[in-house]
Amino acid sequence: MKPPVFDYYDPRTLDQALDLLAEHGTDAKVLAGGQSLMPLLNMRLARPGVVVDLNRIAALAYVEVADDTLVVGAMTRQADAEASAEVGRHLPLLIETLRHVGHPPIRNRGTVGGSIAHADPAAELPALLLCLDGEVVAARRGARRTIRARDLFRTYLTTALDPEEILVEVRFPLPPAGTGGAFEELARRHGDYALVGVAATVRIDDGRIVAARLAFAGCGPVPVTPTGIEGLLVGARPTEELWEEAARAAAEALQPDDDVHASGAYRRRAAAVLAARALRRAAQRAGGDL
Numbered sequence: 192m193k194p195p196v197f198d199y200y201d202p203r204t205l206d207q208a209l210d211l212l213a214e215h216g217t218d219a220k221v222l223a224g225g226q227s228l229m230p231l232l233n234m235r236l237a238r239p240g241v242v243v244d245l246n247r248i249a250a251l252a253y254v255e256v257a258d259d260t261l262v263v264g265a266m267t268r269q270a271d272a273e274a275s276a277e278v279g280r281h282l283p284l285l286i287e288t289l290r291h292v293g294h295p296p297i298r299n300r301g302t303v304g305g306s307i308a309h310a311d312p313a314a315e316l317p318a319l320l321l322c323l324d325g326e327v328v329a330a331r332r333g334a335r336r337t338i339r340a341r342d343l344f345r346t347y348l349t350t351a352l353d354p355e356e357i358l359v360e361v362r363f364p365l366p367p368a369g370t371g372g373a374f375e376e377l378a379r380r381h382g383d384y385a386l387v388g389v390a391a392t393v394r395i396d397d398g399r400i401v402a403a404r405l406a407f408a409g410c411g412p413v414p415v416t417p418t419g420i421e422g423l424l425v426g427a428r429p430t431e432e433l434w435e436e437a438a439r440a441a442a443e444a445l446q447p448d449d450d451v452h453a454s455g456a457y458r459r460r461a462a463a464v465l466a467a468r469a470l471r472r473a474a475q476r477a478g479g480d481l
């Protein structure tokens with residue numbers, strides 16, 4: 192199908208884009224990589240009167256490290272983040288996660304900010320951001336605010352961003368030394384959205400676990416971090432039985448829906464297997480590869 196008719200703007204600066212959103216409000220949609228918005232327009236599931244294209248705002252694409260945080264400009268292509276030496280040095284877990292996002296042509300156009308703003312609960316980056324307890328910066332005309340990942344994702348394809356706000360920056364905190372990370376996923380084919388995905392971090396000090404966190408994709412309307420696993424893991428020595436017990440407990444707390452791809456029960460079972468795998472690999476990497 193063809194998209195509905197809309198007015199198209201391609202501002203060169205963030206301020207121009209914010210002025211357009213302030214003027215057109217809920218009638219406007221911003222266009223980033225287009226990898227989700229274009230299909231939505233073509234299927235007429237989105238019918239904005241105005242499209243504000245961010246692709247000529249070069250200032251929104253960057254990767255840098257500041258204050259123990261990996262800071263990624265919203266318009267950074269997923270492929271550029273994947274190839275970034277800065278990301279490789281400081282957060283290789285982001286690269287491991289990005290490799291599950293679609294295929295290379297999709298990552299060549301798709302943006303880091305677009306994936307987060309689109310908020311598909313099966314998407315990998317929102318789960319990673321939640322696992323790392325990250326945040327985003329949202330701008331509107333004359334103001335900026337920071338939104339933590341835990342407050343950002345509201346329900347399917349819905350975030351706390353207001354219609355006149357643009358997500359300008361994604362901030363991934365770098366966990367302290369001694370932390371390892373892993374991302375595991377079950378998909379019908381490599382590159383498909385996750386049936387279930389899980390990001391894990393484990394920090395080990397002097398042979399004992401001092402911090403651990405999981406976040407699941409594909410297990411409900413938003414990415415989910417089950418609470419309570421820290422209580423099971425923190426203070427314990429890593430063992431195979433412990434990973435399985437924690438993974439089982441985490442999966443039991445999930446309430447995944449049935450859909451055409453898999454039943455909720457199947458997803459919960461897969462979540463337990465993947466979480467054990469992710470915790471084990473994260474622990475093996477603790478002190479080395481985050």
Ligand SMILES: Cc1cc2nc3c(=O)[nH]c(=O)nc-3n(C[C@H](O)[C@H](O)[C@H](O)COP(=O)(O)OP(=O)(O)OC[C@H]3O[C@@H](n4cnc5c(N)ncnc54)[C@H](O)[C@@H]3O)c2cc1C
Pocket residue numbers: 220221222223224225226227228229265266291292293294297300301302303304305306308309311313314315316352356357358359382383384385
């Ligand atoms: C065949 C195929 C397979 C895919 N597989 C996966 C997958 O396995 N995992 C996965 O995570 N994704 C997958 N995707 C989606 C891909 O990652 C998209 O790139 C991503 O969902 C949206 O990013 P985008 O930059 O393309 O945003 P767009 O499509 O341009 O925008 C998506 C939505 O976010 C809003 N938006 C975008 N940027 C901003 C911003 N800076 N501020 C405010 N709102 C914004 C737009 O208005 C729109 O509503 C797939 C896409 C395709 C076509």
